[in-house]
Amino acid sequence: MIDGLPMVVPEPGLPDRVRIHEVGPRDGLQNEKAVVPVEVKAEFIRRLADAGLATIEATSFVHPKWVPQLADAERLMPMLDGVAARLPVLVPNERGLERALALGVREIAVFGSVTESFAKANLNRTVDESLEMFAPVVATAREAGVTVRGYLSMCFGDPWEGAVPVGQVARVARRLLDLGCDELSLGDTIGVATPGHVGAVLTALGAAGVPVERLAVHFHDTYGQALSNTLAALRHGVRVVDASAGGLGGCPYAKSATGNLATEDLVWMLDGLGIETGVDLGRLTATSVWMAGHLGRPSPSRTVRALSPQEL
Incomplete structure (x- = not known):
């Protein structure tokens, strides 16, 4: 390690560049018990962009009753004018899309499930009914x-149904892609995947005609597997990885879900592999320390703790 950076040792066959899809402002903050002031959210996003993150999921246009932490979406988006990053937002339905389009949003995401139990818990619909809604x-x-973008949750395991057959993941992914989604994000919502499982799912998707160029991965770190699973995905050609600054977030409808893969931990690994991200790790770490101060607790990211010990 030199000046807070890992030694660079590339691995043949990996992508030369990875786009990080930063989800902290949406997926991270939606799980906070207290509502973060909209001014702090806007500053968080600006700082993430200044650290070099080119895609930052800003908020969700879900009904405030369901996610009160993101009820300020209409106030937030105009505050982000001039931010040099793509700013996708989550929309649950046609009404959410109308609200987003009225503010000039140019990228959206829908959030589906490959399992019936989670579709019912999250959307109060079956998988088929949710696809009809999307x-x-x-x-x-x-x-x-x-x-x-289409999110697919529970791709590797479900807290109610247990193991999820890879063929089931492939079938729902193919249907969501056929609706017209530009990109699919495969979610390990409760963090139970392991590298071989990741490879099996990606192989099944390829066999179902889902191009790897249209895929992203979204791993949770419940069992400490998020980075190893990410590396497995990169070895299969995936070039887009979801992560959350400081490791914020989880899933409010799946109680066994812990935090997302921390963006800093991901950048440390990618930097060490010589894979370009455009992200300044020092600035990103400082941003997560700053946000941790607003949340009143240290960041769970191992890289943040290693590079900038926090005293909260």
């Missing part, structure tokens, strides 16, 4: 020239 959302967004 169809007009995706169609309207595409007609408006808006990019659409």
Whole structure:
């Protein structure tokens, strides 16, 4: 290690560049018990962009009753004018899309499930019914020239159903892609995946005609497997990885879910592999320490703790 950076030792066959899809402002902050002031959220996003993150999921246009922590979406988005990053938002339905389009949003995401139990818990619908709900959302967004991402949760395990067959993941992923999504993010919502499992799912998706170029991965670190799973995905050609600054977040509808993969931990590994991200690790670490101060607790990211011991 030199000046807080890992020694660079590339691994043949890996992508030369990875795009990090930063989810901290949405997926991270939606799980906070207290509502973070909108001014702090806006500053958080600005600092993440200044650290070099080019895609930052800003907020969600879900009904405030369900996620009160993100009820300020209409106030937040105008505060981000001039931020040099892509700023996708989550929309649950047509009404959410209308609200987002009214503010000039150019990228949206819908959030689906490959299992019936989680579809019921999260959307109060079956998998088929949720896809039917997404169809007009995706169609309207595409007609408006808006990019659409599809999240698929419970791709590797479900707290109610247990192990999820890889064929089931492939079938639902293919259907969501056929609706018109530009990109699919495969979620290990409760963090139970292991590298071989990741490879099996990606192989099944390829066999179902889902191009790896259209895929992203979204790992949780419940069993400390998020980085090893990410490396497995990179070895299969994935070039987009979701992560959350400081390791913020989890899932409010899956109680066994712990924090997302910390962006700093991901950047440390990618830097060591010689994979470009455009992210300044020092600035990113400082941003997570700053946010940890606003939240009143240390960041769970191992890299943040190693590079900047926090006293909270």
